[in-house]
Amino acid sequence: MCGICCVVNVSNLQSALDKAVLGNLKKRGPNCSREVTKAVAGFNYHCFFSGHVLHMRGLLTPQPLEDEKGNVFLWNGEVFGGLKVGSEENDAQVVFDHLSKCTSESEILSIFSAVQGPWAFIYFQVDSHCLWFGRDFFGRRSLLWKFDDVEKSVMLTSVGALVVGTEHGQWQEVPASAVYKMDLKACSLLDSFVLMTYPWKYPSSKLQKSDLTHELRLEKFSSSVSLTMNASGLFLTAPVVPLNITIPACLPESKHTLGTQPSFEDLQPFLQSDKRKKIVHQLVDVLSEAVRRRIQYPPSKTVATCPSVNKANVAILFSGGIDSMILATLADRHIPVEHPIDLLNVAFQLKKPKKKVLTKNTKKCKTVLNSHPCQEEAKLGSAEAGDFECFNVPDRITGRAGLQEMQDINPTRTWNFVEINVTQDELQEMRQKTISHLVYPLETVLDDSIGCAVWFASRGTGAALLNNEMKEYTSTAKVVLTGIGADEQLAGYSRHRVRYKMSGLEGLVNELEMELGRISSRNLGRDDRIIGDHGKEARFPFLDEEVVSFLSSLPVWEKADLTLPRGLGEKLLLRLAARELGLTASAVLPKRAMQFGSRIAKMENGNEKASDKCNRLQRV
Structure with a gap:
């Protein structure tokens, strides 16, 4: 598990990471910390990535991960199925290796559709200037976002910090109804943020997990953010089957005789x-x-002392x-x-x-x-x-x-x-x-x-x-x-x-x-x-x-x-x-x-x- 954070600014300013937020992130990931800054030449946006790792399995792997292309990956999750992860492998590295080979949106979505287990992620794909992020189908890992109209920035983080009396730029949980993509090149030109959504859908069904328009109320905390369905109509395949809603005409009456106090x-x-x-x-x-x-997976004995x-x-x-x-x-x-x-x-x-008690006097x-x-x-x-x-x-x-x-x-x-x-x-x-x-x-x-x-x-x-x-x-x-x-x-x-x-x-x-x-x-x-x-x-x-x-x-x-x-x-x-x-x-x-x-x-x-x-x- 990790504390992950990303700050994106589409103006000439660079937003700083709040000390309270940084402190909370470090407590989540006490084993190692790392920071990466990305400023792509010729484009007016800056990205700051901060990762804090709690070592759980495989080799201790610092985050953010970065490949030879310049892609950056932050992962707070566990792969329990769907992708093959060896007992000595680090699942963040395995997921990143798969993502680095992707050349299309559908390939990226297929990876996250396949993963079984809890996750939240942030992925910067340098060639497309796109930032991907989201939570698993059930939202088992935290991810928050905050948009700042003044600094023209967005911050994504596992955990925030409460500041009383500040109405401007408040944190909210990223809804688990979809995975999201921001085209940072386009955002820098527009001087605003456009969120492209890729919702979850149940397999072999037109049924969508939920209606994003009811769950996302972006207008109440930022005027510089807009939300739109991806133009290709792509979606993630839900990792579970939909609920059985069968209702019988009648059920047989129970023949069991029970006392007033049930016993085993x-x-x-x-x-x-x-x-x-x-x-x-x-x-x-x-x-x-x-x-x-x-x-089943304790930390690797090659990098950690064998537990007593x-x-x-x-x-x-x-x-x-x-x-x-x-x-x-x-x-x-x-x-x-x-x-x-x-x-x-x-x-x-x-x-x-x-x-x-009885007092002496009275x-x-x-x-x-x-x-x-x-x-x-x-x-x-x-x-x-x-x-x-x-x-x-x-x-x-x-x-x-x-x-x-x-x-x-x-x-x-x-x-x-x-x-x-x-x-x-x-x-x-x-x-x-x-x-x-x-x-x-x-x-x-x-x-x-x-x-x-x-x-x-x-x-x-x-x-x-x-x-x-x-x-x-x-x-x-x-x-x-x-x-x-x-x-x-x-x-x-x-x-x-x-x-x-x-x-x-x-x-x-x-x-x-x-x-x-x-x-x-x-x-x-x-x-x-x-x-x-x-x-x-x-x-x-x-x-x-x-x-x-x-x-x-x-x-x-x-x-x-x-x-x-x-x-x-x-x-x-x-x-x-x-x-x-x-x-x-x-x-x-x-x-x-x-x-x-x-x-x-x-x-x-x-x-x-x-x-x-x-x-x-x-x-x-």
Whole structure:
């Protein structure tokens, strides 16, 4: 993974890279940094490229990459399929080698259509004076842009920096609906920017991923930018199949008798059908392969010290819920047993519990605050910190139960359950200092809550049980697996039940289609910026192309049955897979959103709505 940046100016001025942006980029790519400037003789434009590399696989390869023709390439991604990349090869170099041979637009598009895995890129093709850039189909890697009318410049970067009170030239996320091209020669003559778009389309279909005219509102932040569809009508081929929208005339009534509280035994009757059991095993297989791809390539031993077997190379954002439990179980299949796995569990300080005491003077009961030293203990990561009631949040409770299940499945593995305790003072400090810059340009209460929770969790600093003693512990794993994408595809959110009750299966299908379509702008760019700030890489197995295609090919009733109670009907297919993998109580845990399970939502204004603009993200 990398921090990538490009500044293009079509006037005589050269724009400087903001120091705050540069600092954020360097944290994403701590292993090496490089800069390249391009000014083509006879043309009035300048390009500045900045690359910062987090070394993950193959040989350590500085960026930007430059070939003998003068082409320049910046890559923030991983190739998990589609192009052949050897175990000792660097995928940025492989992709660049392919691009350097391209002589047409269609050849360039075919390369990015083929790549399976998350990516964002910037590519300057010197012969054509064209700058190409974009994000993968799901937008799993962040890319922002900012246009400046005064300096006649455009900046592209993995991460920006929030400047309060500046309306001119604000950052926005590059929509993942297309790949973009700018003819810099033409832009310099026009003294403005024309963006040529190459949208994603599903294979063998006229269906386009989304309507760019609704997603791109360029006029609200720049008068010098125009958007146009490429004249040749070219497009990228989507790496997944479109969603199965089949709706049956009627469904057979469920014959299963369930108690008021679902238990994992209630899943067993659903597995008696050979057809359903086959689908469950297909899901396990495709998801297992997705996890394997994401943990198989450590940095080359020729350029990096071989990791100690006592240090984990892979960490999982871990609540003990079904998504993280599935990832832990499948990671256990593919990671050598002598290597630990870090389970990162975050909790935000609850309000101090109250107790009643009898005063000497009045002999009456008065309410006083209990005096747990939560803040000091949490900062020290002491042995008792995780046991204090003020950090005994729902995700901590289910996380410990999940840890016990994992230990039962594989007692020979070291499972490092990292208890990450966050006080209100530390939350406020780090939000203002760092997190607000990373969440930006998103700005809602939900973005604040999830952004803060993911930042502290992925930092991995807390306490863990080592040699039967709680000690301070910081995860060294560069790879962080997260379960995002499961709820969006398998009807895991409460709003899916609401939509089903209102509009039936048709309404549910429409909701799921919308969920996957907006995941780039709603979740993934933000999470990539947040996790990347620690010099770690977010990986999303549930959004692997093969996993998404498999789930999208199934009719909705094979994935969820919202006539069944919570903890069973939502994500039913995944719960059945969990049962086949040997999971027990965690297989029927109801969905609990991270902001509620970690209790960060309780630390702030309880009357806020998730969609409200969050004033706490605005730096003073």
